[in-house]
Amino acid sequence: MxxxxxxxxxxxxxxxxxxxxxxxxxxxxxxxxxxxxxxxxxxxxxxxxxxxxxxxxxxxxxxxxxxxxxxxxxxxxxxxxxxxxxxxxxxxxxxxxxxxxxxxxxxxxxxxxxxxxxxxxxxxxxxLALLGMTGMTAYFGLFDVGALKEGETVVVSAAAGAVGSVVGQLAKIKGCRVVGIAGGPEKCAWLVEELGFDVAVDYRSDDVKKALRAAAPDGVDVYFDNVGGEILDIALTRLRHGARVPICGAISTYNATGPQPGPSNYMSLLVNRARTEGFLVFDYVDRFPEAAAEMAGWLREGKLQSxxxxxxxxxxxxxxxxxxxxxxxxxxxxxxxxxx
Ligand SMILES: NC(=O)c1ccc[n+]([C@@H]2O[C@H](COP(=O)([O-])OP(=O)(O)OC[C@H]3O[C@@H](n4cnc5c(N)ncnc54)[C@H](OP(=O)(O)O)[C@@H]3O)[C@@H](O)[C@H]2O)c1
CATH class of the missing domain: 3.90.180.10 (Medium-chain alcohol dehydrogenases, catalytic domain)
Structure with missing residues (x-):
């Protein structure tokens, strides 16, 4: 033309x-x-x-x-x-x-x-998904900010969403126990049956505090936070010694019309010598090719789904x-x- x-x-x-x-x-x-x-x-x-x-x-x-x-x-x-x-x-x-x-x-x-x-x-x-900004967010948020180690216990919120579904799959590739928090039975079934999550918690109908205690009785090494609010506050109560809490987003607050309360359980960070850190995927642009190549390989091998x-x-x-x-x-x- x-x-x-x-x-x-x-x-x-x-x-x-x-x-x-x-x-x-x-x-x-x-x-x-x-x-x-x-x-x-x-x-x-x-x-x-x-x-x-x-x-x-x-x-x-x-x-x-x-x-x-x-x-x-x-x-x-x-x-x-x-x-x-x-x-x-x-x-x-x-x-x-x-x-x-x-x-x-x-x-x-x-x-x-x-x-x-x-x-x-x-x-x-x-x-735009696994091999785009979404996948990069999951990869660097979990591996860099979350400093994930083989075999740890990971909890991720908005787990059936774009970033969350990749976070859980990446953690499974690293041999972790993975607990996803999502809204509704269909999403929870998909996480466990299709993506191989160990447990899915339906925050709309389950008692999240009880469900997390049952799903991760020894505590949580990485809580990957996509939602903020009450779920973050509950997850803080389950941290293990040396846990990491990457702050990826807080979708539960994005449409709030007034100030939102901060997490009341933040002293769990002190008690458990844990750390929380916010991050932005754009800060990793120089390393996108390395992450995209690795994720494309996992996609070809059938270890990851987009x-x-x-x-x-x-x-x-x-x-x-x-x-x-x-x-x-x-x-x-x-x-x-x-x-x-
Ligand atoms: N830091 C960064 O660089 C970066 C980059 C990309 C994305 N993010 C953040 O990552 C998070 C996920 O983004 P995404 O693109 O993957 O979106 P997404 O998870 O595909 O979509 C949003 C999901 O959030 C859940 N949700 C909506 N309102 C909620 C509420 N009030 N409480 C709890 N869950 C709620 C819904 O799932 P349910 O049905 O399970 O409720 C919805 O499907 C967002 O917070 C986003 O801002 C950060």
Whole structure:
């Protein structure tokens, strides 16, 4: 294709900073023509958009690890797609790529932060899941921050989600006892029957404190925290001497409309000489290739599964699809596939 001027780009922009769950008033749906790329740029037709709990934080004003999405800007989103026009020496038409392309159908890129991927090796959504940011988060959070050792006892929350499901599988590869905490019987059955977790605790119906005591009677070496709140507080009571608590996220608080209480059981860290540490996957970018190569090997050998929850739709479905994360409606990595 030599010109893209006949193409129309449908986009989702941030219209207002939400209070609580982002409803329709948070979003604006816009269209604009696709422009030809300037020298050093290329155009990507986006096929898959990643849905991430972090997006809720990016919609807020205030200081964080990245600047907030500005009102009126296309919503920030990781995505995958194909180069359709290029004026960049490093990217050719037909290259498949991932990057921070936004919640839209077409993106202009100068190549910064863009990875080339091979859709003949694994399906495109896997590059947003196990072999993308999600898998990297699990890998570095567990192995680096969690300093996991063979045979330890690991508990992970949001265990049937994108990051959590990889954390548990990685810990099983290292011969650990793995306990997952997730919402609902189907998710819990999937963790044990398909992914090989030792125990799954349904936090919606089980007494989590009792269930953790039964599942890990000698205590927990690594609690990988994806949810914060009450579950973090309970997990702290089960730490063993020298335990590690990587703080990956706190999805139970992301839509809170007021201040959230901190964990009241934090003195367990002192008593058990344990440590907790927050981390950001972006700090490990230089080491992504090493982790991706190892995980791709485990995937080929059948030691790891990548489950993607692919929702077909248009870019206009982005706002509703995002809400599925906060309703617990996804199993594995939530991805919006642009079908038309
Ligand atoms: N630090 C980093 O660099 C980094 C990078 C990526 C992700 N993260 C964090 O990792 C966590 C998981 O992200 P993900 O992409 O893998 O999402 P995900 O787990 O695939 O999706 C979110 C899941 O969280 C659970 N959830 C929602 N509301 C909850 C609540 N109030 N209490 C308990 N669980 C709740 C739901 O599962 P249930 O049905 O089980 O409730 C839902 O399916 C998030 O906290 C995210 O912010 C951090």
């Amino acid at each position: 030599s010109s893209v001027s006949d193409l129309v780009n449908h986009q989702v922009r941030l219209a207002a900073r939400p209070v609580g769950l982002p409803g329709p008033e948070a979003w604006e749906h816009t269209t604009e023509p696709v422009a030809d790329p300037a020298d050093g740029q290329f155009i990507v037709r986006i096929s898959h958009i990643s849905l991430d709990p972090a997006m809720r934080g990016w919609m807020n004003a205030g200081r964080s690890y990245v600047p907030p999405v500005e009102i009126g800007a296309v919503m920030r989103a990781f995505a995958a797609g194909e180069v359709i026009v290029s004026a960049h020496p490093g990217f050719a038409v037909g290259d498949h790529v991932t990057g921070t392309f936004g919640a839209q159908e077409y993106a202009v890129s100068d190549g910064a932060g863009v990875q080339k991927v091979d859709p003949s090796a694994v399906p495109m959504p896997t590059y 489950r993607e929850d692919v929702v077909p739709g248009t870019v206009a479905d982005f706002p509703d699809t995002l809400l599925r994360l906060f309703r617990g409606e996804n199993t594995g990595k939530l991805v919006l596939e642009l079908t038309g």
